[in-house]
Each structure stands twice: as C-alpha cells, then as structure tokens.
C-alpha cells in the first residue's frame with residue numbers, strides 16, 4: 395500500500411555504518427548508485443537502496459547476488475504517487491515518461507520524503523548517512539529531519555563538475571549573447587572552451603525546471619560531501635580543484651562497474667538485455683582481438699530516424715566489424731525499419747544489431763572490442779576507460795559535451811565527431827546532425843589512425859590499468875570506500891548521529 399515499503403533486506407546485526415542510497419531512477423543514475431551501495435557493503439556497511447516498483451527488477455539481480463555473498467543490502471521499495479502529480483499509470487518507469495512530464499515526475503519523487511522517513515524510523519538500525527543523487531533536492535529535508543549527514547551522489551568526472559561550477563561561479567556566460575559562442579572555462583590551468591548551449595548547468599534551460607536548478611545548487615552547497623564515480627589518478631588536479639572550490643570532501647570511488655567484474659552479474663545491469671549473454675559472447679569470440687567497434691548512445695538519447703540510417707551507412711562504409719545498439723526501433727517507421735534490415739543483411743557476419751538494451755559492460759570487457767562510439771554519458775565514458783578503449787565522442791545533451799572534451803582534450807583517448815549543440819529538448823533540432831562520411835572517417839581514425847591512433851590506444855590502456863589499481867587493496871577508490879564507512883560510523887567524530 396501507499397507509504398509502506400517492502401523490505402526484502404537482511405538484519406542490521408552489528409552494523410556500524412548504515413548508508414541510505416536514494417538514486418535518481420534514470421538508468422544512468424540508478425546503475426552507478428547501486429554499484430556504489432554494493433561496494434560500500436563489501437566494506438562492512440549496511441546499504442539500503444530506495445527504489446520505486448518498476449525499478450526493483452532492474453536492481454534485484456545484483457542485490458540478490460550481493461546478499462547471497464553475505465553482504466548487508468536492503469531494497470526499500472516505495473510507490474510513487476503518480477495521479478497526484480498528473481502522471482499516467484506506468485509513469486513510475488521513467489523510460490515511459492515523455493520529457494514534457496519530467497517536472498511532474500520529479501515532483502512525484504519528492505513526495506517520497508515522508509514515507510521514506512517513516513520507513514527508516516520504523517526499521518532498525520537507524521541510518522548513519524543519506525547518499526542522495528544530486529538531483530533529489532528534497533533529500534536535504536529528509537536528512538535534516540532524520541538528523542543524519544547527507545552526501546551528494548554523482549556519476550560524473552570531477553573535470554566536468556569543476557568546469558560547470560567555475561562557469562557558474564565566475565559568471566563566464568555573462569554578456570555572451572550567442573548561446574553557441576565558445577568561452578574559456580575560468581579558473582583552470584588548461585584552456586578549455588565551452589558554449590552555454592553545450593554546458594548550460596544542471597537543469598538549466600530545461601522547460602519546467604527553472605526554479606529547481608537553483609534549488610539543486612543550494613542543496614549541493616549544504617551537503618556534507620560528494621561521492622562520485624571517478625578515480626583520483628585519472629584527474630588528480632580536478633578532484634582537488636573541485637573539493638577546494640566547493641570546500642567539501644570529494645570521495646572518488648570508481649570505476650564502480652568493476653564491482654561486477656568479479657561477479658556473475660555483469661550482464662544484468664539495468665534493463666533486461668535484448669540479446670542473451672551467451673549469444674553475444676559467441677559472436678565476439680568469432681572476431682579478431684581489438685577489431686570490433688561498439689556503438690551505443692546510452693539509455694535516454696534517441697536519434698531521429700534519418701540520423702539512425704546515416705549512422706548505419708557510415709558504420710557499413712568504415713569496413714570494420716561492429717556491434718550497434720539501436721534503441722526505439724519500434725518507433726522508426728516502416729521505411730527506416732526496412733533500410734536497417736537491408737543494411738543488416740549486407741553486413742551479415744561483421745555487423746551485429748542489438749535492438750533494445752545491450753549487456754554493455756559484458757561487451758566492452760571482451761578482447762574483441764577495439765573502440766566505442768559513445769554519446770559520452772559519464773557511465774559509458776568511464777566504462778570505456780575501464781576497458782582500455784579509445785572512443786569516438788558524439789555528445790547529445792547534458793554533461794556529455796564536457797565529458798567529450800575531457801576524453802579528447804584532457805585524456806587524449808578520443809576522436810570527436812564535431813557536434814556543437816544538444817539534440818535534445820530542442821524543437822528546432824535538425825534531422826541529420828552527423829553525416830555518414832563523418833561517421834566513417836571518425837571510425838577509421840579511431841580504429842586505424844596510424845601513430846596517433848596507436849598513441850590513443852596506448853593512453854587508453856594505461857588509464858585502464860590505473861582504474862583497476864584504484865579499486866584494488868591500497869588503491870585510491872578502495873581507500874575512499876573504507877574512509878566513507880569509517881567516517882559515517884555510528885558515533886564517529888564530527889558526523890556523530892543518534
């Protein structure tokens with residue numbers, strides 16, 4: 395019933411720290427938050443993960459596995475009050491909420507505060523820390539009312555967080571009339587340029603979120619710290635720079651996907667995959683090492699049908715084997731469906747189309763994969779880095795433009811397709827943004843780009859080695875997880891709780 399929670403979780407026992415994770419229930423936020431919660435549990439904490447009913451299935455395989463291995467993890471399932479916010483039935487699953495209704499969806503999420511607080515008060519042990527996605531402004535009131543510290547959760551690189559913060563705190567866009575004019579990001583040693591269209595700030599410029607953007611910033615300012623899916627050795631100056639600018643502790647705990655590389659849950663992150671893990675692996679096993687281009691644009695971005703065809707033709711022309719994740723193929727219309735079927739027949743044996751959800755980390759971990767054409771959602775970018783792969787950067791919206799710049803200009807592992815503005819939330823969006831020749835050239839460049847291509851690949855592999863070291867015993871992310879558990883123990887130092 396409303397306001398009650400189905401607690402599938404284990405007993406508290408002698409837990410010292412109890413983290414309550416409140417993910418945003420978009421896959422790009424939910425997946426890394428769950429991974430982080432499970433990682434904290436591996437260090438002895440109790441982790442409670444809040445989900446709404448349609449997300450339980452997305453989270454359960456990993457949580458069940460963790461519990462079977464003796465970790466203390468609870469799922470707290472709370473229903474959304476959809477009707478109260480004018481949302482249709484089924485809108486609990488954000489994949490089914492049109493973006494015009496996202497403001498309503500966020501208001502429905504905020505209504506979780508009271509039932510969640512009641513649940514937490516009724517189920518011992520009492521929380522010692524709330525870890526809420528930075529998008530949940532209402533978590534501030536929740537933590538305050540519970541009397542416990544609150545951390546803001548991000549799956550973003552510190553480079554992106556610092557660029558965005560500096561652009562805002564130094565008013566870099568003031569007096570810049572043209573949304574597309576490139577301005578230098580203030581306060582960095584390296585010269586990075588970005589436009590307001592590419593990096594407007596969290597929730598800025600999205601209709602219906604005007605006031606929410608300010609609220610989210612204020613709630614971040616008042617947080618007790620930041621937890622993010624990055625690792626120190628990849629970007630030490632930006633992690634330090636962001637912590638200093640915010641005057642708060644930043645715990646980098648990534649790459650969090652590595653939790654799964656030691657478990658049987660690698661193929662079960664997020665939605666149910668549209669292809670069996672065995673079939674996928676068999677296909678990859680038949681390919682030469684580092685020969686396959688993996689192409690996917692994450693869980694939200696959806697391309698215009700004409701752009702989809704253009705991308706397919708570019709991949710075909712590149713001559714390289716590829717796995718291409720095609721989303722929303724049911725919405726493409728007969729003509730485009732037909733074109734894709736013909737293309738699929740022409741590339742049979744070297745091109746695999748996955749219509750729907752792909753077991754992405756399973757694919758990226760396979761030795762046959764040689765590069766990743768990505769929209770630069772931070773999880774995907776981090777997963778490419780973890781797999782030691784160079785990337786073709788094709789940002790669509792939100793933090794993706796800054797992530798693309800990070801991959802190309804800071805890490806030196808990317809080839810950019812040259813998209814200059816977001817393709818989402820724009821009524822005037824062009825149908826084809828990136829032509830087939832550009833796709834072909836970018837893929838050729840990342841796959842066989844001579845000395846430069848070799849250098850990119852070498853840098854990507856070196857980063858992957860550092861990423862792995864970060865999560866091992868003695869590594870920075872491993873150490874930060876331990877530090878989190880210690881810092882938020884019952885009765886610990888400055889964060890003493892009830």
Ligand code: UDP
Nearest residue numbers: 422425692693694751752754771772773774
């Ligand atoms: N993902 C996946 N299969 C898909 C699409 C996405 O497993 O077909 C996962 C991907 O591995 C990543 C997350 O979903 O962990 C997407 O997050 P990201 O930040 O890359 O992009 P977003 O979806 O937020 O735009």
